Amino acid sequence: MAGSSLLRSLTRHARGASAYHHHHQTWAPFSTAAAAAAGARDEARRGFPGLGPTVKGEKARVVVLGTGWAGSRLLKDLDTSGYDVVCVAPRNHMVFTPLLASTCVGTLEFRSIAEPVARIQPAVSKSPGSYFLLARCTGVNPDAHTIDCETVTDGEKDTLEPRKFKVAYDKLVFACGAEALTFGIRGVTEHAIFLREVHHAQEIRRRLLLNLMLSEVPGLSEEEKRRLLHCVVVGGGPTGVEFSGELSDFIMRDVKQRYSHVKDYIRVTLIEANEILSSFDVRLRQYATDQLIKSGVRLVRGIVKDVQPNKLILDNGEEVPYGLLVWSTGVGASPFVKSLPFPKSPCGRIGVDEWLRVPSVRDVYAIGDCSGFLESTGKDVLPALAQVAERQGKYLASLLNRTMKAGGGHANSEAEADPGPPFVYKHLGSMATVGRYKALVDLRQSKVG
């Protein structure tokens, strides 16, 4: 999303959040029944530093943590005639991640791959009890049915001091994704750029163009020019491969024309510890390798040991100077997910049963990259993919809508409702582009959970 429109919708949501307090402190219902309900509600909410518990007679509240593939699909399909929805996330838009690499070099614009939450679920900016809250969840109290949150101001000064507040839920859905793995390698977080958010793609584009321009400065040594224009990608999974393909297209199409003074200095190196695209069929892997080499990408088999400001060190001692370093070595459970008081799946994700419920507590669910089947289900943990997350969001919305219609929408009342059929995942195949309008498609259905 372009910076200005992102800012616009961000501000709109922030205003929506504060409007809550206005509605609920000054609106008085007039009928006797409504007055009784309001009395009970006020009683329940007294002294509650945030969005207090709902009471029978008002809509139940579904709290969704995250605006990624899983949370967005869930938000879109939730029936807001019966539920209030409160989405808490540090980002007010969903990112269409498969096209993120294309925005780094201008093939696509940022706004083409980001969708504001309010467009996905208009209730969050219109319905009196539904909100998008720009905050991070920091903890959960499953007995009290509340979560702890902290506002996200991204280091912005002169806006709002960081604030802590609570939100009470009837149903709580963790859809808070995973985090880039760095394997504890020194310097990665400080010097490399990840490719997971729109601001990462913006930073990559900015750095690439800056280095291209700086490399024309008179008096720069050959060595310095080569370093500035050396783009290094660590991680040969689909994201690393697709980004390398996009970069080499950019070099062949744009750099050769627009920066022809330095066209012979720019290079792309892809570093992978094992095989590139290891989850793909072996013949497709070979095809990808051939295509990348043809496009001028240098493939290096190696393990990064240390990352310094302008160079990284491989395990064989080789030093690799860089001007741009993109890190994409897979994802794992975030510290937040690790901190949660729930049983975990193998790989440390929030453990769920076949209905995507967290079975140790009531009214809590987890979907997408942050969740995984518990070992006791006998099912494999599903891959961290949009196609898993999106279908889990869709499935859970229909489960929650059914639960609400059966009278189980409020906290501690779902026991009466039949959850319906369990979630079943069928893998539809994988695709990875390798640049020059070429792609691999693996249609084997091996990733069934």
Ligand SMILES: Cc1cc2nc3c(=O)[nH]c(=O)nc-3n(C[C@H](O)[C@H](O)[C@H](O)COP(=O)(O)OP(=O)(O)OC[C@H]3O[C@@H](n4cnc5c(N)ncnc54)[C@H](O)[C@@H]3O)c2cc1C
């Ligand atoms: C560059 C790239 C390309 C990809 N390409 C593909 C592809 O082609 N096909 C495919 O199937 N998959 C692809 N994936 C993987 C796919 O994007 C993920 O599997 C998917 O995004 C997972 O969805 P999710 O909703 O679980 O998490 P995410 O989409 O990561 O969303 C997590 C959300 O949670 C929020 N959050 C984080 N912490 C908190 C907190 N404490 N409190 C509240 N909110 C929080 C985040 O801000 C975010 O809104 C790609 C991933 C990347 C990075």
